[in-house]
Amino acid sequence: MSEVLKSNNKTSELQTATNFQFANSVDCVIFAYDGRVLKVLLIESDLPDYKGQCSLLGDLLRPDEDLAEASHRVLSEKVGLTNVFLEQVKSFGSFKRHPSGRVITTAYLALVNIKDVQLNKMGNALSWHAVSKINSMAFDHKLILDTCLQVLQRKIQEEPIIFNLLEKRFSLRDLQLLFEQILGIEFDRRNFRKKLFTTGLLTDVGEMEKDVKHRPGKLYTFNHEAYEQIKKKSFVGILF
Amino acid sequence: MSEVLKSNNKTSELQTATNFQFANSVDCVIFAYDGRVLKVLLIESDLPDYKGQCSLLGDLLRPDEDLAEASHRVLSEKVGLTNVFLEQVKSFGSFKRHPSGRVITTAYLALVNIKDVQLNKMGNALSWHAVSKINSMAFDHKLILDTCLQVLQRKIQEEPIIFNLLEKRFSLRDLQLLFEQILGIEFDRRNFRKKLFTTGLLTDVGEMEKDVKHRPGKLYTFNHEAYEQIKKKSFVGILF
DNA sequence: ACAAAAGTGTTGCTGGTACACCCATGT
DNA sequence: ACATGGGTGTACCAGCAACACTTTTGT
Numbered sequence: 001m002s003e004v005l006k007s008n009n010k011t012s013e014l015q016t017a018t019n020f021q022f023a024n025s026v027d028c029v030i031f032a033y034d035g036r037v038l039k040v041l042l043i044e045s046d047l048p049d050y051k052g053q054c055s056l057l058g059d060l061l062r063p064d065e066d067l068a069e070a071s072h073r074v075l076s077e078k079v080g081l082t083n084v085f086l087e088q089v090k091s092f093g094s095f096k097r098h099p100s101g102r103v104i105t106t107a108y109l110a111l112v113n114i115k116d117v118q119l120n121k122m123g124n125a126l127s128w129h130a131v132s133k134i135n136s137m138a139f140d141h142k143l144i145l146d147t148c149l150q151v152l153q154r155k156i157q158e159e160p161i162i163f164n165l166l167e168k169r170f171s172l173r174d175l176q177l178l179f180e181q182i183l184g185i186e187f188d189r190r191n192f193r194k195k196l197f198t199t200g201l202l203t204d205v206g207e208m209e210k211d212v213k214h215r216p217g218k219l220y221t222f223n224h225e226a227y228e229q230i231k232k233k234s235f236v237g238i239l240f
Numbered sequence: 241m242s243e244v245l246k247s248n249n250k251t252s253e254l255q256t257a258t259n260f261q262f263a264n265s266v267d268c269v270i271f272a273y274d275g276r277v278l279k280v281l282l283i284e285s286d287l288p289d290y291k292g293q294c295s296l297l298g299d300l301l302r303p304d305e306d307l308a309e310a311s312h313r314v315l316s317e318k319v320g321l322t323n324v325f326l327e328q329v330k331s332f333g334s335f336k337r338h339p340s341g342r343v344i345t346t347a348y349l350a351l352v353n354i355k356d357v358q359l360n361k362m363g364n365a366l367s368w369h370a371v372s373k374i375n376s377m378a379f380d381h382k383l384i385l386d387t388c389l390q391v392l393q394r395k396i397q398e399e400p401i402i403f404n405l406l407e408k409r410f411s412l413r414d415l416q417l418l419f420e421q422i423l424g425i426e427f428d429r430r431n432f433r434k435k436l437f438t439t440g441l442l443t444d445v446g447e448m449e450k451d452v453k454h455r456p457g458k459l460y461t462f463n464h465e466a467y468e469q470i471k472k473k474s475f476v477g478i479l480f
Numbered sequence: 481a482c483a484a485a486a487g488t489g490t491t492g493c494t495g496g497t498a499c500a501c502c503c504a505t506g507t
Numbered sequence: 508a509c510a511t512g513g514g515t516g517t518a519c520c521a522g523c524a525a526c527a528c529t530t531t532t533g534t
Contacts, residue, residue, distance in 0.1 A: 020260060022260060157477060185474075193488090215531035216486080217485080
């Protein structure tokens, strides 16, 4: 082991250029819901190694930007979206994960409304893929996707982030179907309604669905203010 | 914006050395319990910028190792521990977080048994600090510590990782005090016992505490096998 | 009229919380 | 005997799950 690596801190090593041999990137797992299934936005790889395979949208980290900034930049530059729900999930640093060199990537979970994305404007190789149908991807991106899907499944049960996937106004049916899609289970309609109402997070906007070929349902919005109030109350429910 | 950064993937850029100007590190937030309060293992910084302040134990990522490997190496080389509970928490990539250059660090949560750590053997600047007493640290390490503490608080309620902080055999009192320390709340003793017993994760080892100046309590171990069985049953409890 | 989904209430069970008394050990 | 904490049981309440019928709209 070199002396350099034995030191208490990193100063001595940082002065040497030999340690600056890493590239860092962010990769965004951009989820959306088309009303039927959960989808993820991918780009076709043009690397020879991964001919025809898809990869996540990402980019190299710039010298002057933060990880979070980089993830927002990817959404902005490559998808044309700002003010997106973005949350860091995990970093992947296997030294063989990228064919062209040592790249450490940090995965971000993005939840967008599918109607906000205009693929024709962003052109070319971007497309939505049903999450359940994806078998292989470029690099280790399938692993990253799976990891983010699991995090999504956990998080929608802990925080009301699922609303980022719906339009401002939605029916209870929309909401339930989306929960069921993501979690892969079904709920009793009546109990689901009761539970959601008792959270106090849904505001009845006083309008109804239109253009449905059955009795139209009421439309709701997510009540941010109510959630901010509720959040303060501590959550404790010891159990593994 | 350069053409290079507009490309669909990262190949072209990776070939150039200009993108390999980052250093990556891991920093371990090593928690332990001394029977009274939650502690974290820190090292005194010898950087002039951070004279007298403490920092987490970390090291630069080597060209040939994974992030997880690096975190285990830190525990092994600097604390003399192997087979430690280690879990990635978050990466921190602010471009001004390190005075000597651009370092992206990935924080790991480590849970160890305090008796396994022999500070005298590791020598010098390592020491345990009560988590609640720490006001400032070198770099952005206070932020990292706070983040990891929050993750710890959440995780001990979701998974039985708390046992990593106790000895193999422990009394219910030990376990309850530790929960209370970490979460900063108190539990009713009788309800706590019932709840833990109903999980089926505690095995009565048929022995009692010794050297206590009151009625000795039974000792238990964590039942890994039972947990593996239980884990299979899916957890769903929609609520935010 | 029929199909499709909206909307609504009750009951039983389970799990959480609040709470009080007796027991074993060391001093 | 006293102090300290171990060990146990009960009663109430809230939240969840299971379950069926009526209503509204479009075709």
